[in-house]
Amino acid sequence: MISSTSFSDRLAPLIDQFMTFLHSERQLAANTQLHYRRDLERLMDFVADSRIDQWGQVSERHIRAFIAELHRDELSAKSIQRQLSSIRSFYRFLVAEGLSDANPALGVKAPKAGRHLPETLDTDQLSHLLSFPVEDAISARDKAMLELVYSSGLRVSELVSLNIHDVDLRAGSLVVTGKGNKTRMLPVGRMAVSALQLWITHRQAWASYTGPDQDALFIAKKGQRLTVRSVQLRFDHWAKRMHTQGKVYPHRLRHSFASHVLESSGDLRAVQELLGHEDISTTQVYTHLDFQHLMDVYEKAHPRARKKDD
Secondary structure (H helix, E strand, O other): OOOOOHHHHHHHHHHHHHHHHHHHHOOOHHHHHHHHHHHHHHHHHHHHHOOOOOOOHHOOHHHHHHHHHHHHOOOOEEEEEEEEHHHHHHHHHHHHOOOOOOOOOOOOOOOOOOOOOOOOOOHHHHHOOOOOOOOOOHHHHHHHHHHHHHOOOOOHHHHHOOOOEEOOOOOEEEEEEOOOOOOEEEEEHHHHHHHHHHHHHHHOOOOOOOOOOEEOOOOOOOOOOOHHHHHHHHHHHHHHHOOOOOOOHHHHHHHHHHHHHHHHOOOOHHHHHHHOOOHHHHOOHHHHHHHHHHHEEEEEEEEOOOOOOO
């Protein structure tokens, strides 16, 4: 009897070929490539257990059965949506390369995920969080990072990838490389510029390092570029020290940036550009936040809307 491992061995090479395509042609971020591989290897295990050794033999029925199995495993709707997206992308590649006649995932719908509204901090909470005193190089660096994420709405991956020459403090702007290696120019606010100027003077004392990270804007004492995890830990450190309500992480400051700009300007397209969202539907979640704020104001202010015990 042929083991499912033998079937997997015949299926795996095309996943490797697809990963090469994602790396060389699509130039996707390493973390995104890892998600694709994990998703497709999970499908491969399912297909191999079904005694199939050719991707072209997979039908819509097989994909539906696979999605049903993910449901039974209590995978979240959002994770199933991503899994199905990975499968569709994989089969688009196979069809284009003449390795499959059809895309069996096209007719399969993922379950709808409940819309998760991002957590934000209000302006008073942010002002308090960012009011900690700068006492040394570490606090100067951390304040610059916090100010910059809130000022320009950066992803944490974009923050850690910044180099010194990416920031123009005189012009109050920076150039950042986001998802899909797409670059965008962003404004840097006055408070962030001031914090960056102070950090850069401290950074010079740490910059004797001449390794591959010598141009990194945000570094540790030994000169190496900060990691995403180290930034998350530093944000958490200051949130606890300043007694900020709720957990503070870089993406929460990015959400706060987006919500506050939209609330003040009402310009969804501008917020989309600032955040680097390819699809405006991704940005539209902030209109729900804005509406929630309006509802709160309305219910507190309108005499016919207030609850009886108000």
